[in-house]
Amino acid sequence: MANTPQAKKRIRRNARRATVNRNRVSRIRTFVKQVEAALEAGDKATAVTALAQVQPELARGVAKGVFHKNTASRKFSRLTRRVAALS
Template identity: 45%
Template sequence: MANTTSAKKATRKIARRTIVNKSRRTQMRGAVRTVEAAIKSGDREAALKAMKLAEPELMKAAQRNLVHKNLASRKVSRLVHQIAKLAQ
């Protein structure tokens, strides 16, 4: 348990940031799931639309250190590749 005043404040601060970060992470994951669902259904147009929303979400999450920047880039790359395969 925190003893000093600054440690108590830090604990409160961390709790507030955790709530914000969880919300942002959930939003990002939801956007990715939407793209994956569109890909699975084979709907290229819906997948492209969803990807247009998901890519900025992923990159913002990487900028805010919610996920590693390489993870965000890798996810975007793989999703775009899967969408490209739908065109064939």
């Protein structure tokens, strides 16, 4: 249990940040799922459009510190390869 006022404040702050970060990660996963759904359906036009929306969301996740740079790069690279293979 936190004893100092600073430690108590840190606990409150961490809880708020965890909520914000959880929402960010969820939003990014939603965009990724849209690309994957288009890939499953075989709809290249929709997949390309969804992929264009995923890239800035992943970059924003990196900038905000919820994803490592290499993780975002790997996810985008794999999605890009799967979309390119649709033809």
